[in-house]
Amino acid sequence: MTLEEAIKKFKFHCTYEKNLSSKTLRAYDIDINQFLEKFITYKIEKISKFDLKDYVENLYIYSYKIKTIKRKIAVLKAFFNYLEFEELIDINPFRKLKLSLKEPKLLPKTLELKEIKVILKHLYHLKNNFTNKESFSYKLLVRDIVSIEILFSTGIRVSELSNLKKNEINIKLGVIKIFGKGSKERIIQICDKEVLNLLKEYTKLFNSEKNTNEYFLLNRFNKNFSEQCIRNMLQKYQRELGLKHITPHMFRHSFATLLLEEGVDIRYIQNMLGHASISTTQIYTKVTVKHQRKLLNAKHPRRNFNFSL
CATH class of the missing domain: 1.10.443.10 (Intergrase catalytic core)
Known part of the structure; x- marks a missing residue:
């Protein structure tokens, strides 16, 4: 199965089975489509932990904030968990990937x-x-x-x-x-x-x-x-x-x-x-x-x- 076909199934799952809010679905769309652009020619079973490592590295290169990177990774984890649960892939590549992303602790900006x-x-x-x-x-x-x-x-x-x-x-x-x-x-x-x-x-x-x-x-x-x-x-x-x-x-x-x-x-x-x-x-x-x-x-x-x- 191609990545594009798998993503369509995942979006259907998020919309009709998980019943996510429209705002969450829009955020998922942005993050999952960005991933699709990078690996559009791939079959889902061929995506490895090394591909995921490269993808995360590119997010850093493009100067995304840690909070944004964590959100994008969370969406991908949900996607691959779904693929594994539905037995569309044998092994979730995230299982073999250890990521430690720490956000800088910034105090909230207030008005006096x-x-x-x-x-x-x-x-x-x-x-x-x-x-x-x-x-x-x-x-x-x-x-x-x-x-x-x-x-x-x-x-x-x-x-x-x-x-x-x-x-x-x-x-x-x-x-x-x-x-x-x-x-x-x-x-x-x-x-x-x-x-x-x-x-x-x-x-x-x-x-x-x-x-x-x-x-x-x-x-x-x-x-x-x-x-x-x-x-x-x-x-x-x-x-x-x-x-x-x-x-x-x-x-x-x-x-x-x-x-x-x-x-x-x-x-x-x-x-x-x-x-x-x-x-x-x-x-x-x-x-x-x-x-x-x-x-x-x-x-x-x-x-x-x-x-x-």
């Missing part, structure tokens, strides 16, 4: 509280001084503020925000239902009155009876506000204010870090972020070194000692 305050102050100033509050431009501004407020209030992922449905927000109760990775559901409450009032205003502006779109955040064409559009929106205000590069994920990191600095138990933060493992959340304990220094300078009992002559 004062930076978030600058962004929101700017946006509310634009909103409060908008001359024509019946215009579509005003509606879009309110939507932008709502997007940022939800990012900061809940620590939601940009994909979760973009795909948020109208029926998943109960403004009266201040509750947002989020379906995260692996379709795991979590509930987050919004308690700030200003944010809740903004959500009510947005709902009146966008969610009229004529609007049959199920998504909560909409673009100018009445379609859901896409992940890329949310990123572009943030970069627009970043340029206006002359700030450093801002991404939606930085609000998620800031949400976790600032709550941790306020003494919130890490397990509550884990639950709010939708992390399956506490070890994923624990990275934020390393980010709070700056806050720790402030606390020790201000609160440590040793500060009252003075033995200098």
